[in-house]
Amino acid sequence: MSAANDKARFLIVDDHPLFREALHSAVRMAYPDVDTVEARSIAEALEILAGPKPFELALLDLSMPDVHGFDGLLQLRTHHPRLPVVVVSGHEEPKVISEALSYGAAGFIPKSVRKSDLAQAIRTVMDGAIYVPETYKPATLDAESADRAEMVRRLATLTPQQLRVLQMLRQGLLNKQIAFELQVGETTVKAHVSEILRKLNVYSRTQAVIEVAKLDNPDMFREQSGF
Template structure:
């Protein structure tokens, strides 16, 4: 049974997310928290399969709370929920290790898509962000991955990057040094023609939907 923790300080929104999760997954086990302290307590008692996390509930301090949770639970799938819809903020949230971002104004069906996509091991970025990125003049064209000539290890690192994992997480997964991961990440970004991990995720997410 899939265990989902919904962390938000607004009871009405938690109830709404319960309905979204129930419609997204077969018979999920659900628990709720209304503050960062409550969230950390529940994580310590029973780490869930997915955390839906409000950025502005008590104790969070925005993305710093995300960083704290990510440091303590590096492999926990995490979707941020927020009323903030600015593109640069959403991209920053993904760079902090979130595997998905759900604006509170997002239609219910898209929320369900976000949950199922992250539960399948992929990063979810709102279509509004991908669309605005695609229309940006400096955005590189989505690459043909078969033509990038990545080594086997670079392919493995890229796969973990797409999942939103940090260099430390990738090093643990692949049993290699963190400095080696950094070298592979730099090589992958260079071959993709982008400057950051977030740009790489956006580029490859768009490519997968083409």
């Protein structure tokens, strides 16, 4: 934790006001002197994290409006690999928890837990441990799950710029359009695409888009109410 004259800061990333307030309350219960900052989208979170003041922890809802599936977690982990990111989600299935941890989450807290338990979970992560619910039991990986885990591992090797290029490929943008958006030359974009294909072990940009899309599971991330 930071010294008294330089308070620690937590980032709360959630698009629901009630959930953000509940997280604020839990954080204050665990660490009364910590400053909390809110972000209502992944884009806003990345903009805040790019600022001069560091953060000690990020609390992230998986169901964010500007990303699909685990994309938000992947972006935070890629751009800020040293920042502990704890997923706080209404989805408590073992498969979701396992995938979140495989993306590098420092913990997984169900939104159904009591605020006192949430506060204790935050303390656990801040003490350097990975928090998971007591009821969590890792599922045995089948072939499909193993393939997903391997793709997650490969995605984690992409640089922030390569990840941005991949996201634009998924949007169907051409090299010329990507170059314009990133303010770089087309040759640079082609180099990024080649490196992305190499790291993902695929042979074309179409195959890259298809394989990464398999990680999305819209049904898994439908909005849920209640904390």
